[in-house]
Amino acid sequence: MPVLGFVICCCMVISAIERISCTYDNKRLVLHNDVDxxxxxxxxxxxxxxxxxxxxxxxxxxxxxxxxxxxxxxxSSGVSVYTRWGRTTCTQNGSELIYAGYTGGNLYTKNGAADYICLSGDPLWGVYDDSAQTYTLKIYGTDYEFSASFSDGGARFFLQKSPRPRDPCAVCRSSRATTVMIPDRNQCYPGWTMEYWG
Missing domain, CATH: 1.20.5 (Single alpha-helices involved in coiled-coils or other helix-helix interfaces)
Structure with missing residues (x-):
């Protein structure tokens, strides 16, 4: 009897496996037909x-x-910015004008060094008070004074006679990556391009 039970149990397991296998095979065939x-x-x-x-x-x-x-x-990449003192335009060799203005700095009667700066002609004020102030920092505009030996009033320099012309300046952007000002030459060294002289 136990042997018969074992045989029946094995047949049932085999039958279940065949059904699962048949179901899987049928499903597989349905999923992978020619249209799919x-x-x-x-x-x-x-x-x-x-x-x-x-x-x-x-x-x-x-x-x-x-x-x-x-x-x-x-x-070469990048650009450089330089100030052209005494002029309101940039040179025509790849430079463009950022702004033109007037030279400012320390009062000529005051001691101490102060670098000149090129002030724009149209300042935008943060806090502005036009009344007299005791403790303030001051920037003065510069102008040219010509001695009597320059009877032309500066026309040699500015192409016009002017008793006290303002000192103009121009801030320029060059397409070249580096600019350098050489104070005692009117020509560039070999390999450099002149932006301006004078």
Whole structure:
């Protein structure tokens, strides 16, 4: 009897396994018929085409970026800013005017060093009080005074006679990366480009 029970139990297990196997096989056959395979192939083909287009686009962008990097490596980058004292314009060799104004600095009767600055002609005031102030910092405009030996009143320098002309200035931006002012020369050293002299 125990043997018969074991045989019946084994038959039931085998029968259940066959049913599961048959169900799985049938399901598998239904999911992978010719129509499903064609649809899957079509979907994969369209995805592959889309990915190929993306790869081509990224390759083109990468090539352009590499070319840009090589260009930047071989050319000087950046710009420089300089002040052209005594003028209201920049030179015509790649410089552009940021603003023109007037030279300011310390009062000539005061001691101590003060760098000259190029003040714009249209200041924007933060806190402004026109009344007399005791403790303030002052910036004075500069002007030229010509001695009697300059009877032309500065026309030699400014192309016009003026009793006390304001000292003009221009702040310029150069397309070259570096500018340097050489105080005792009217020509540049070899390899440099002149922005202005005088």
């Amino acid at each position: 395979m064609a649809a899957a192939i079509q979907m994969l083909t369209s995805r592959l085409e889309a990915m190929s287009a993306v790869v081509e686009q990224l390759t083109a962008q990468n090539n352009q970026l590499e070319a840009d990097v090589q260009t930047l490596k071989t050319t």
